[in-house]
Amino acid sequence: MLDVKNICVDIAASDGRVARVVDGISFTLGEGETLGVVGESGSGKSMLALSIIGLLPGVARASGEILLQGESLLRLSEPEMCAVRGKRIGMIFQEPMTALNPAQRVGTQIAEGLIVHGEMTHAAARTKAIELLERVRVPQASQRVDAFPHELSGGQRQRVGIAIALALRPELLIADEPTTALDVTVQKEILDIFDELVAEMKMALIFISHDIGVIGRIADRTLVMLNGKQMEQGPTEKVLRRPEADYTRMLLTAMPRRARGHLVAGSAEARR
Amino acid sequence: MLHALAFRLASLLLTLFVISVAIFVVLEVLPGDPAAIMLGTSSQPDTLAALRSRMGLDQPAILRYFTWIGGIFVGNFGTSYSYGVPVAELIRDRLTVTVPLTLMAITLSLSVALPLGVFSAARQRGLTDAFATFYSQVGIAVPNFWLGLLLILLFALTLGWFPAGGFRGWSAGFFPAVQALVLPAIALAIPQSAILTRVTRSAVLDVMNEEFVRTARAKGVTRNRALWRHVVPNALVPVVTILGLQISVLLAGAVIVENVFSLPGMGRLAFQALAQRDLIVIKNVVLFFATIVIVVNLIVDAVYLVLDPRLRANA
Amino acid sequence: MTDVTAPAIAAPRGRLSGHLRLAAGAAITSVFIGIALLALVWTPENPGRLRILQKLKAPLESGLLGTDHLGRDVLSMLMAGTINSLSISLLSVLVGMSIGTALGVAAAARRGLFESVVMRICDAMFAFPPILSAIMVGALLGPGALTAILSIGTFMVPVFARVTRGAALQIWAREYVLAARMAGRGGISITAVHVIPNIASHIIIQVAIQLALAILTEAGLSFLGLGVPPPTPSWGRMLADSQTYLQLAPWLALAPGLAIAFAVLGLNLLGDGLRDLLDPRRRMST
Numbered sequence: 117m118l119d120v121k122n123i124c125v126d127i128a129a130s131d132g133r134v135a136r137v138v139d140g141i142s143f144t145l146g147e148g149e150t151l152g153v154v155g156e157s158g159s160g161k162s163m164l165a166l167s168i169i170g171l172l173p174g175v176a177r178a179s180g181e182i183l184l185q186g187e188s189l190l191r192l193s194e195p196e197m198c199a200v201r202g203k204r205i206g207m208i209f210q211e212p213m214t215a216l217n218p219a220q221r222v223g224t225q226i227a228e229g230l231i232v233h234g235e236m237t238h239a240a241a242r243t244k245a246i247e248l249l250e251r252v253r254v255p256q257a258s259q260r261v262d263a264f265p266h267e268l269s270g271g272q273r274q275r276v277g278i279a280i281a282l283a284l285r286p287e288l289l290i291a292d293e294p295t296t297a298l299d300v301t302v303q304k305e306i307l308d309i310f311d312e313l314v315a316e317m318k319m320a321l322i323f324i325s326h327d328i329g330v331i332g333r334i335a336d337r338t339l340v341m342l343n344g345k346q347m348e349q350g351p352t353e354k355v356l357r358r359p360e361a362d363y364t365r366m367l368l369t370a371m372p373r374r375a376r377g378h379l380v381a382g383s384a385e386a387r388r
Numbered sequence: 389m390l391h392a393l394a395f396r397l398a399s400l401l402l403t404l405f406v407i408s409v410a411i412f413v414v415l416e417v418l419p420g421d422p423a424a425i426m427l428g429t430s431s432q433p434d435t436l437a438a439l440r441s442r443m444g445l446d447q448p449a450i451l452r453y454f455t456w457i458g459g460i461f462v463g464n465f466g467t468s469y470s471y472g473v474p475v476a477e478l479i480r481d482r483l484t485v486t487v488p489l490t491l492m493a494i495t496l497s498l499s500v501a502l503p504l505g506v507f508s509a510a511r512q513r514g515l516t517d518a519f520a521t522f523y524s525q526v527g528i529a530v531p532n533f534w535l536g537l538l539l540i541l542l543f544a545l546t547l548g549w550f551p552a553g554g555f556r557g558w559s560a561g562f563f564p565a566v567q568a569l570v571l572p573a574i575a576l577a578i579p580q581s582a583i584l585t586r587v588t589r590s591a592v593l594d595v596m597n598e599e600f601v602r603t604a605r606a607k608g609v610t611r612n613r614a615l616w617r618h619v620v621p622n623a624l625v626p627v628v629t630i631l632g633l634q635i636s637v638l639l640a641g642a643v644i645v646e647n648v649f650s651l652p653g654m655g656r657l658a659f660q661a662l663a664q665r666d667l668i669v670i671k672n673v674v675l676f677f678a679t680i681v682i683v684v685n686l687i688v689d690a691v692y693l694v695l696d697p698r699l700r701a702n703a
Numbered sequence: 704m705t706d707v708t709a710p711a712i713a714a715p716r717g718r719l720s721g722h723l724r725l726a727a728g729a730a731i732t733s734v735f736i737g738i739a740l741l742a743l744v745w746t747p748e749n750p751g752r753l754r755i756l757q758k759l760k761a762p763l764e765s766g767l768l769g770t771d772h773l774g775r776d777v778l779s780m781l782m783a784g785t786i787n788s789l790s791i792s793l794l795s796v797l798v799g800m801s802i803g804t805a806l807g808v809a810a811a812a813r814r815g816l817f818e819s820v821v822m823r824i825c826d827a828m829f830a831f832p833p834i835l836s837a838i839m840v841g842a843l844l845g846p847g848a849l850t851a852i853l854s855i856g857t858f859m860v861p862v863f864a865r866v867t868r869g870a871a872l873q874i875w876a877r878e879y880v881l882a883a884r885m886a887g888r889g890g891i892s893i894t895a896v897h898v899i900p901n902i903a904s905h906i907i908i909q910v911a912i913q914l915a916l917a918i919l920t921e922a923g924l925s926f927l928g929l930g931v932p933p934p935t936p937s938w939g940r941m942l943a944d945s946q947t948y949l950q951l952a953p954w955l956a957l958a959p960g961l962a963i964a965f966a967v968l969g970l971n972l973l974g975d976g977l978r979d980l981l982d983p984r985r986r987m988s989t
Contacts, residue, residue: 203608209602214600217600217604225604228609281607403826415842538960636829636832644834647926678835679830682830
């Protein structure tokens with residue numbers, strides 16, 4: 117469904133030098149599959165995600181090929197890309213604190229995607245927003261829909277972020293470190309929600325994290341990145357149990373031994 | 389939220405108290421003999437004594453202060469020495485010029501500054517940006533009274549589109565009255581809009597880099613919609629702040645501009661009272677101006693609560 | 704309350720433009736300082752000399768910039784006016800800066816009730832734009848340099864107080880100050896040794912900006928007749944006098960106005976440039 121071929125992202129620094137932050141990444145993703153992208157800060161994971169959804173910063177340029185159901189995304193014009201975003205590709209960001217507009221009620225923000233893509237009226241969109249809040253397990257959804265972001269907890273805000281991304285039932289969902297800024301107990305709940313929704317909606321999911329434990333839990337396949345390059349790619353269980361690249365091994369050994377054990381035992385594939 | 393408003397109100401009253409005391413001290417206590425100041429050096433002892441008793445100068449200062457303040461609460465600002473009419477009346481008449489003038493200036497200023505600031509931020513390094521930068525630098529450097537003179541030279545004396553000064557009153561016709569206020573309003577608006585353009589541009593640039601703008605774009609929201617529906621509403625807070633602060637500058641500007649255009653407003657009243665050394669009028673007019681500034685700041689604080697819901701929680 | 708450094712909101716970014724602004728600002732300001740210094744010893748004509756027969760001559764007809772309604776040479780008046788504008792602004796800013804800074808750093812050092820009272824007084828002072836103060840003071844003292852300096856200076860005190868307090872508070876929160884306090888250093892000592900050197904850049908920037916404002920305000924006061932009285936030449940009064948002859952002799956209005964505008968522009972650019980140099984990413988906050 118998603119075919120990424122040799123993506124490179126170059127960033128022009130203010131002094132004229134060009135830095136290549138993503139260097140030749142390729143992967144494919146089928147319907148209902150989850151790809152985990154793991155790497156440390158600066159590995160280029162976020163830039164990769166932004167290049168797929170077409171929201172790279174102005175100083176960055178992407179090259180290569182991104183095919184969504186056979187359609188080349190990099191060749192689309194901005195208005196065409198706006199039609200794709202939200203409707204066919206959804207994205208969730210890392211910081212729940214800053215990812216929501218502080219001056220707008222959360223219901224309005226969830227409904228905006230529906231309205232912008234011409235799907236429904238304001239009233240219908242509001243109803244759908246409440247429905248979505250219930251889907252992501254926000255209690256008292258019919259009241260919370262009128263809340264402002266600062267009135268919600270971090271976990272709730274992240275759920276709102278998920279609701280926003282899912283509103284139009286996109287084929288592909290990209291989650292950029294969605295649990296990194298959350299407490300561990302809340303992390304678990306969010307990951308459960310991801311599991312449910314992916315299974316239910318048969319979405320393809322790209323889940324980015326620097327936490328290999330989380331990747332192990334949620335991803336079918338894993339892509340390990342370092343300095344923009346692919347270090348390793350393969351089924352999660354294989355990458356975690358029998359890593360081929362030294363870097364992957366290093367990431368794994370950085371985890372406490374007990375956790376590592378749980379990690380492999382509880383991986384998504386093993387659960388299936 | 390009621391707490392916060394009550395607190396602010398109390399704050400305001402306290403500040404007004406301090407200000408009124410300051411004015412009183414400067415104009416009535418420090419000079420020693422305000423009546424002598426008002427009448428000048430060549431005054432007759434009889435007139436001096438008469439004025440003294442009329443102003444109640446034989447009474448202790450504190451009593452005079454409270455009489456003054458008490459009077460204000462019931463709308464009695466005393467009687468002008470030079471005009472012979474109650475100051476309240478004078479102020480009321482003059483306000484019919486100054487208030488419309490100030491409102492026109494603010495409207496003009498915002499209508500230029502907001503779009504210019506937003507567009508120059510959205511199209512950085514473009515022509516609009518260059519123009520906006522030039523405009524803001526030059527606009528804040530030119531004195532508004534000079535602008536007034538230039539406007540008179542061009543639009544009144546040379547082109548004849550507007551009067552070169554004077555104001556015949558609203559009763560003489562709505563349009564002529566507005567016409568008389570246009571040039572002065574422009575003179576006031578230009579420096580103000582220069583500052584506001586800069587502030588708007590800066591605020592919009594800041595907000596444009598916030599995460600939630602990316603979230604909006606990821607939904608499929610176009611750049612334009614993101615700009616006007618997400619960025620601008622959040623960027624308004626600093627703009628409103630500065631606008632509030634500008635009120636005192638605007639009023640000060642009105643004093644000068646009214647003199648340039650010979651408009652019978654509050655500013656000209658203050659100036660004429662100065663020329664006549666009419667301390668009674670000066671006292672009340674200055675207090676009035678200061679009150680306006682403080683009240684406007686209170687309104688600005690209230691507007692914040694509307695613009696930024698986060699503040700409501702803390703309030 | 705709200706951030707008072709209103710004209711001090713960051714100007715458009717870009718390193719090149721920052722240096723350009725600093726250079727341009729410094730150049731323009733130097734030119735004016737140079738003119739003022741020159742005018743102290745020489746001007747083309749005596750600016751006070753009345754030559755009624757030569758009145759209202761156009762530029763180049765009599766003198767480089769013409770003559771006014773009393774036959775005085777405009778160029779000479781302009782040059783002499785520079786002395787007036789610069790000296791009054793400088794004195795006002797010095798007054799405002801010294802008192803304001805003292806209050807600001809003291810407030811930051813003492814905190815508590817003292818700080819609240821000082822800030823409250825500053826809020827009250829903000830309600831008095833220089834024109835209003837000048838009207839009050841002018842009614843008592845009459846027009847003159849002292850009136851101008853007092854009125855303008857009074858308004859500058861809260862500006863400097865706010866800026867220095869804000870900057871000082873940030874310094875107080877720094878670790879080396881905490882260390883100094885642990886070591887037993889007193890407030891005055893810390894202020895002198897740590898706080899002031901570190902906020903010096905903020906003060907310098909604010910001085911440049913407020914000088915610009917002071918020149919503008921002084922011109923306004925002179926325009927209303929509240930500045931230095933004749934025969935001392937002043938740009939503001941030149942503009943006031945020019946109004947009657949606006950159509951006959953427009954150059955009388957153009958020359959002083961341009962002088963004011965350029966002087967203010969130069970100082971503003973200087974202030975902006977200094978800020979970009981000393982404070983590239985940070986905003987001044989209260």
